[in-house]
Amino acid sequence: MTAKVMARAIMIQGTGSNVGKSMLVAGLARAFADRGLRVRPFKPQNMSNNAAVTVDGGEIGRAQALQARAARVSPVTDMNPVLLKPETDTGAQVIVQGRRHATMVARDYAREKPKLLAAVLDSFHRIAAEADLVLIEGAGSPAEINLRAGDIANMGFAEATGVPVILVGDIDRGGVIAQIVGTKAVLDPKDAVRIKGFAVNRFRGDPSLFDAGMEEIARRTGWATIGLVPWFDKAWRLPAEDVMDLRGGRNRGAFRIAVPRLNRIANFDDLDPLTAEPGVSVDLIEPGRPLPGDADLVLIPGSKATIADLEHFRAHGWDIDLAAHVRRGGHVLGLCGGYQMLGRWIDDPEGIEGRPGRRAGLGLLDVETVMKPGKQVRLTEALHPETGLTVSGYEIHLGETTGADCDRSWLRIGSRAEGAASANGQVRGCYLHGLYASDAFRAADLARMGGESGLGYESGVEETLDALAAHVERHLDLDQILALAGPVST
Incomplete structure (x- = not known):
């Protein structure tokens, strides 16, 4: 034995x-x-x-x-x-x-x-x-x-x-x-x-x-x-866990994405593939700064407290900036909590996020969200019918979103339609996180909005992990670490 x-x-x-x-x-x-x-x-x-x-x-x-x-x-x-x-x-x-x-x-x-x-x-x-x-x-x-x-x-x-x-x-x-x-x-x-x-x-x-x-x-x-x-100079190529590590990528590309820094920003790994793109500039807009007038895309990320962050969004005048951005023909994408904010209403009848009640959203999508106790947590694969591309990601959210603009859903998860879009396609939202990690989808979506992709994101993460391993192997005594490691008692 x-x-x-x-x-x-x-x-x-x-x-x-x-x-x-x-x-x-x-x-x-x-x-x-x-x-x-x-x-x-x-x-x-x-x-x-x-x-x-x-x-x-x-x-x-x-x-x-x-x-x-x-x-x-x-x-x-x-x-x-x-x-x-x-x-x-x-x-x-x-x-x-x-x-x-x-x-x-x-x-x-x-x-x-x-x-x-x-x-x-x-x-x-x-x-x-x-x-x-x-x-x-x-x-x-x-x-x-x-x-x-x-x-x-x-x-x-x-x-x-x-x-x-x-x-x-x-x-x-x-x-x-x-x-x-x-x-x-x-x-x-x-x-x-x-x-x-x-x-x-x-x-x-x-x-x-x-x-x-x-x-x-x-x-x-x-x-x-x-x-x-x-x-380790390549650290920025790895997914960030702390919002303080975001700061946008090192690239100052021609296609500009503005991301309002929500107070309870969540699941902002959606930004990692974009910050690494050489032709893209991702600007994290801190409270007190207006959303820039020359942005091509305003991306509203996820939130751990959607209603509170919606109030935070308005308190800094970003709702006015966003409306002006749309009038100029700019694109808007809301992901998860950001998607919920873009609708006409957010209804929280059970007070899941605080005081029960119904709050007006930003009104850029003809949808409304009802907060419900059951959290959706799952790995997901979706089809993007416009291009025929498959994207992998995950869902992690409370609430259910319905309305007329959901008839223009732009993703399908099995037999279920996912997401919503305005009649002119400028404003979109969905619950799927991680979709920009797909190189083919990211390239197609940036092209749709006038940008371009020049990056293999997933392969870049792997190459960076390999480089990081070589870095620690060179500068830390791995044999000593193994010798110091103790047996796990059961």
Whole structure:
């Protein structure tokens, strides 16, 4: 009988949010998968409105979906068992193992966290059962010691599983020695001892100039040096999880797309293939700025709080700008929540998004939406009858949209018509996310509006993941990471 090989696991925590943990885990996942290991990503708790739909029909953070892709496996809900989707400044929808659990304010969630640890551990052990190596990503920073009680995202998880930790600091934001040494200083000694090594991310310039800095961190912490990782210049080619990472692509093409920055913008991965297009300029319009008069397309993205974001849209005068854009002959596309906003009415009789009632939409499509409790979460394949092209994407929304302009639907999902269009075709909307990832459809749709495509998006993501794997292989000690990884106890 062949003995079962026990999985090993290592946790990547950061000195703060957005220090590059997600990207390093993706690079490590591809690098270790290329070595022939069965790699699985895992994040106990994530906070993001940019969710991905999994093959088992649930929701996880998009970073974990990218990490799964890097590991060359399909994403499943167990890879991110707790997902927080902010709906207000103090409250969020809580997704547990891919399904809506509750909507809670922060104080109530803090009390709920210890109860969720069982679900987190359940998912972790299922993931570990099919892996040689589990790469675990922390959230925020373990230095937030005010959140240590009941923690499931960082040291609380490490303590519950016995998993060793590597701490990552970000030199680009400055003060990286203080970031790392300071983290050790504030941690409880029982937590500090769980950290076995450190890495410094996003270095620019001659790395030898920081040799003394790395030595000083190692001397003051006693932790092993895992590596100094230079800035990865192709990072913008990978799907963004945080809206702060969007900022539009690096391209300033002739075809200009304006995207109003909604307060609760969600599922904005729709923008990733467009920001990468060499002939396209994607401008994320911050509150206080008007929608530009020279835009070819105004794209209203998804929202986690459609009615509140509709009010936000009007409060900044974007409704007036949008009406002027349409009068000038400009194109408009609303996706999911943006689609709902374009209609005549949004009716929320049960108060799913707050106060029950009926609100006027932007009135650019002759449709109306009724909010209903059942959330639609599914991977979807659709036909674009105008071109005969098939596109793959996903649906993740509340509400049902009907009306006269749905008779001009521009997609078909099986026997079901999907989407709506104005009589002149200038204004369109649909619930299907991810349709622009299809190179052929994106090229056809840009051409319809006067733009052009010069990009293979999906192949570009794969090439970038390969380049990222080579980058971390070159600058991190992967053999040492494997040696530090601990066995998963069951």
